[in-house]
Amino acid sequence: MLTTQILYALTGCVIVALGLRGALLHASLLQRIVAINVMGAGVFLLLIAVAYRGPGLAPDPVPHALVLTGIVVAVSATALALALTRRLQAEQDDD
Amino acid sequence: MNPTSLLVFDALLLLSIVGLAWASLATTDARRCVILFMAFGLVLAVAWGRLLAPDVALAEAAIGAGLSGALLLAAAHGQPRPLPPESTNAPRNHGAAGVGVVLRWAVTLLCTALAGTLAWALLQVFSSTPHDMLPGAISENLAASGVSNPVTAVLLNFRAYDTLLELAVLLSAVLGIFALGQANPGYQPAGPVFDGLVRWLVPVLILTAGYLLWVGAHAPGGAFQAGAMLAAAGVVLRLAGRSRIGLPDGFVLRIVMAAGVGVFLLVGLALLLLGRPFLGYPPAWAGALILLIETAAMLSIAATLVLAFLGGQPQSTGVKAAADRQCEGISRC
Amino acid sequence: MINVLSAILILVGVFFYLAGSIGLLRLPDLYSRLHALTKADNLGLGLLIAGMALHSQDLLIMLKLLLIWLAVLAASATSAHLIARQARRQETGP
Numbered sequence: 001m002l003t004t005q006i007l008y009a010l011t012g013c014v015i016v017a018l019g020l021r022g023a024l025l026h027a028s029l030l031q032r033i034v035a036i037n038v039m040g041a042g043v044f045l046l047l048i049a050v051a052y053r054g055p056g057l058a059p060d061p062v063p064h065a066l067v068l069t070g071i072v073v074a075v076s077a078t079a080l081a082l083a084l085t086r087r088l089q090a091e092q093d094d095d
Numbered sequence: 096m097n098p099t100s101l102l103v104f105d106a107l108l109l110l111s112i113v114g115l116a117w118a119s120l121a122t123t124d125a126r127r128c129v130i131l132f133m134a135f136g137l138v139l140a141v142a143w144g145r146l147l148a149p150d151v152a153l154a155e156a157a158i159g160a161g162l163s164g165a166l167l168l169a170a171a172h173g174q175p176r177p178l179p180p181e182s183t184n185a186p187r188n189h190g191a192a193g194v195g196v197v198l199r200w201a202v203t204l205l206c207t208a209l210a211g212t213l214a215w216a217l218l219q220v221f222s223s224t225p226h227d228m229l230p231g232a233i234s235e236n237l238a239a240s241g242v243s244n245p246v247t248a249v250l251l252n253f254r255a256y257d258t259l260l261e262l263a264v265l266l267s268a269v270l271g272i273f274a275l276g277q278a279n280p281g282y283q284p285a286g287p288v289f290d291g292l293v294r295w296l297v298p299v300l301i302l303t304a305g306y307l308l309w310v311g312a313h314a315p316g317g318a319f320q321a322g323a324m325l326a327a328a329g330v331v332l333r334l335a336g337r338s339r340i341g342l343p344d345g346f347v348l349r350i351v352m353a354a355g356v357g358v359f360l361l362v363g364l365a366l367l368l369l370g371r372p373f374l375g376y377p378p379a380w381a382g383a384l385i386l387l388i389e390t391a392a393m394l395s396i397a398a399t400l401v402l403a404f405l406g407g408q409p410q411s412t413g414v415k416a417a418a419d420r421q422c423e424g425i426s427r428c
Numbered sequence: 429m430i431n432v433l434s435a436i437l438i439l440v441g442v443f444f445y446l447a448g449s450i451g452l453l454r455l456p457d458l459y460s461r462l463h464a465l466t467k468a469d470n471l472g473l474g475l476l477i478a479g480m481a482l483h484s485q486d487l488l489i490m491l492k493l494l495l496i497w498l499a500v501l502a503a504s505a506t507s508a509h510l511i512a513r514q515a516r517r518q519e520t521g522p
Contacts, residue, residue, distance in 0.1 A: 004105060008146065009217045011109045015116050017210035022120035024202050030125050030170055034132050037163060038116050041139055044151075045112075046213070050220065052146045059147045060230045061245035065254060068246070069261045071154050072319055072396070075163050076268035079403035082170045083272040086406065089173075090276075286513070292506040299499070 008049035015042030029085045040074045125171040136160025149315035150246045157323035241381025242312040251385045255374045262355040269399045278407040284336035293335045300328040318389035322396030329401035355395030434479040441475030444468050458515050466508045
């Protein structure tokens with residue numbers, strides 16, 4: 001149980017909560033997408049903090065691979081969400 | 096390294112991360128929100144470096160801060176500035192606008208409770224000794240995996256199936272974007288300063304991508320970071336108003352998009368036919384197979400991310416004169 | 429000896445970064461803010477990189493750090509130019 005791990009993991013929890021609050025309460029779709037990305041970043045902080053083993057030791061590579069996958073999936077989901085937002089605004093402007 | 100100074104460094108870094116996230120979500124201006132989010136991503140990359148995760152740091156800086164930021168900034172460009180107050184959004188956004196003070200406080204309390212529960216669960220995890228069964232198994236089998244970077248070994252050998260599915264997710268996201276409409280109108284041709292930068296930056300980016308792909312076998316790097324560099328080259332060409340941004344036309348584009356998943360599946364099925372398990376590389380061939388799959392994945396990821404930035408199917412070049420096309424972006428026509 | 433020199437270079441670089449940030453916050457105009465930011469931050473980065481290169485004492489790392497500095501210089505100069513040009517066009521009207 002390393003101090004570094006605890007610090008970073010707690011920050012990850014705080015950022016997940018911040019992101020979720022932003023995703024639920026914001027009015028603009030774009031800012032909600034940003035908030036969901038922030039939530040994802042908090043989850044990544046949690047994973048990588050769990051993988052850390054100490055200053056000289058090699059960290060656990062499995063959460064690193066999970067987070068790499070997560071970053072790529074998050075950007076593709078963001079791209080799809082932005083395309084949906086644009087289409088939604090185009091449809092609303094046509095009304 | 097002095098532990099107290101490291102603690103001070105950690106505290107400052109974490110305060111900046113939380114502060115940037117807060118500021119990004121507290122502002123009402125769309126552009127400011129996105130730019131603060133990009134800064135958040137970059138400081139997060141420093142945190143990954145601190146936690147000895149260099150592959151993740153490279154990917155976060157390139158994809159998480161860079162490409163996500165470019166996508167969001169392009170989307171924020173169309174927003175009115177500053178955002179109209181929430182009451183005028185009430186008929187459009189179901190239930191999000193016009194939220195009362197009580198509801199805001201209730202949501203804030205619930206999110207705080209969520210953070211507390213997560214923290215409690217994590218402290219339970221940390222108070223027990225870490226299971227080193229997986230890392231032990233990985234370091235034992237690393238020599239037979241074909242690469243010496245453990246993260247690349249996990250991504251492309253031990254858990255190759257997850258990476259195959261991830262490439263399929265990327266492909267489906269782009270197919271969804273295709274289904275939603277045409278690409279964004281392009282940008283005006285760049286002035287001499289930007290054009291000059293692009294002329295030497297794009298070859299350097301391509302070279303760096305090739306280097307990252309090759310070095311991923313024994314040092315931080317790999318297909319995802321390399322694909323992100325190539326995508327950055329495509330995005331920069333697009334922003335400079337070039338008509339040709341490195342994407343092939345028509346049928347070849349579809350082959351490149353599907354190449355990541357396709358080569359992965361072909362390798363897996365060929366191994367099945369040879370009597371080995373699906374994606375179970377023979378140790379003598381593992382390095383070469385991983386390089387082959389990574390090359391196809393790099394091209395596929397790059398094409399997919401550039402298409403995501405374009406926002407749809409690219410308009411065929413040369414059909415309309417550039418002057419006829421709608422101009423948008425950096426400056427008006 | 430080399431460590432002391434590299435520490436001094438890094439500290440001076442940090443001072444330039446601080447100056448650039450204060451300029452970003454306090455200067456009145458977009459153009460003067462851009463000016464302060466690009467000049468001070470690039471010089472600060474150059475000093476930081478000089479300090480790190482001295483500390484590493486490895487030729488390959490020094491060359492990579494130099495490449496990073498050149499790339500950041502070019503990119504920040506170009507972005508400052510684009511921002512200033514756009515602001516100018518918005519001022520003088522379409």
